[in-house]
Amino acid sequence: MAPKRPYVAVVGGGIGGLAVAIGLRKQGIEAVVHEQARELDHQGAGIAIGANGHRALRHLGVADRLAGAAVEPVRADFRHWRTGRSTVTHALAGGYADRFGAPFWTVERAAVQQALLAELGPGAVRLGARCTEVTQTGAGAVIRFADGAETEADAVIGADGIHSAVRHSVFGPDEAVFSGTSGYRALVPMDRLGHIPELAERVLWLWLGPGRHFIAYPVADGAALNFLAVVPDAQWTVESWSTEGESAELLAAFEGWHPFVTEILAACERPGRWALYDREPRRVWSTDRVTLLGDAAHAMLPHHGQGANQSLEDAVVLAHLLGSAGADGVAQALRSYERARRPRTRLLQAGSRKNAACFQLPDGPEARARDERLTRLPDDLAWIHGHDALGALREQTAPV
Template sequence: MSPSPLRVAIVGSGIGGLTTAIALQQKGFQVDVYDQASELSEIGAAVSIGGNGMRVLDAIGIGQAIRDASSNLQRIEFHHWQTGEIFYEHPMGDWYDEHFGGPFLGIHRADFHRVLLEGYAGQPKLGRRAVAVNESPDGVEVEFADGSKVEADLLIGADGLRSAVRQHVTGPDEAVFSGMTCFRGVVPVDKVPGGDKFGLTFFLGPNRHLVCYPVRGGEGINFVAYVPDPDWTLESWSAKAEPAEAVAAFEGWTDTVTTMLGNVEETGRWALYDREPLRKWSTDRVTLLGDAAHPMLPHAGQGSNQALEDVGALATYLTADGLGVAEALQRYEQVRKARTRQIQLGSRGNATCFQLPDGPATEERNARLLSLPDNVAWIHGYDVFTAVQETL
């Protein structure tokens, strides 16, 4: 008689949680996904996926569906905040694919989520807010706020920055406020001056910066506009702001920026937090993934990509010959921890680099941009499957 499939409970139905569910279902695991949300609603924001993340999506068979729902970003450009002039650019598109083993895509979160839901054989169980985890040598039990409980052989916390599962693994800790807030939105491309020519586009200036790129086949331009604001501490996907607030925050900037900010129908706004790198991710039956394990500021564009790398590593170890669950989780943590720590801390430093005043420091930064492709190759060209195989 063959052994029963491993029962896996995943808390969190975001990019990391659902991708993990797909990967483990394909390997024969029994997987259930739980989320505290009462409904799966569209969030007006996008993410970028690089070659390192696409490698995992391709491996689980949904890479083409993601490509079809995305915009392939053909260039990277850095613009002066006031004049709008380009001071550095580099091709992406085919060049990026050839160098880093996959495309660089911009995709709306709602489109990404739709592809993942189609790939997951089941439906996330909603309205389940995890409040306690009880672990034994034989399994793990999750308690939810509605009084229900579920048992599993393995629990994966993919429940974000304020993870309830992390409390069980590491004990209480505090999120670190960056002192920065961001405005986010998607604007129709015909309402953005020059938007039809945008790739991955940066506008850098004193104490502020803005990143934008096309989504949905170029129909819309996704923007994230970062400003220091120590008083705005609300970290919420649903928080809103008036477009006029964003326009006022970028007064004096190039018309491209202010017109884009003023033409959005709905602006999201939230404070940016991360956490200090964790020393421990796992117990014998419980582990963390994505933002629950290594929440990072968005200034390296790697939050979703690092969650995808986590999926590739965890799924490979859990099906490796001769590894029990506890050892698989320890191997997973060991191969991921140093890399995600380095990217976490680097993301903090990038914010300062992007928000320099005009002058010598800006000139030095712009000169360093000439080496940008080489400087980011260790991130974008990384193959998580090779890294894991080297440890087996």
């Protein structure tokens, strides 16, 4: 008789939660996503999908669904904040995929969510389900919701973000770490930016300057430009995708910068503004019946562009291990997942913190040394972008 398949409840309907549900269902495991919002939030502007994240999307059967909305930039171009001089460039289209086995994409977060939902199919997401507590039983775990409902599962996956209710309930309170910076971000229609000739090319732009930096890239098959502007902001502590900033304040923060930057900022009517937080790496994020995924487990600052990619890596690894376990092997599968994922995500959390300072150096010897290091960027980031999460897992578990 085949072993009983576990029933899995996922808390959180973001990229990681939807992705792990797809992975589980592809292996014949019943998985339901419980999302607190009454409708899925498609805000959040753009994200970068590296080769490591692309491999996960391909494994889930979602990459082809995204291809029409994604952009493959021709290069990454680092620019001096004031002069506009190109200090370092790296080819992306073609050569990147040849080296790392999959392309580098820039895409709207909403498009990724919609592709995941389409692959997941109807009936897999329960909306308006705000988790308030998770308790473990001898044979599983129980989720309690704000509306009084309960659900019991063989395993619970907390994919509910940096302020995870699952983490708080199971592992106790901890504090998010404020970086002292804010991120402004928005999507600007390209038809507002036709007077900037450089935008005719599909490029990942990175403008580095003293105390702040600006990143921009096309999304929506080139119909819009996504930007992220990071500024020092010790007083602003609101961490929310839906909070709006003031365009005048944003422009003032980049006074003296090259017109490429300031004209993009001027074309943005209502930029989103959110305080940038991460968390200290956790020593443990799994019990016998509950585990964490994505930002709930390893929230990181956006300065490696790896938040969504790491959620996707988590999802395919966890789904694979649970799919191989059966209901009686849930505890071992969850702990194997943590062992497989924790070392890599700890390094990325630390690296994302360091990059903030690296991107915001004043002109002078340190900035010149940084630019010299950036010439070696493809080699330095090969461990991130060249990673195959499932391949690494198979190597770790292969018999000697």
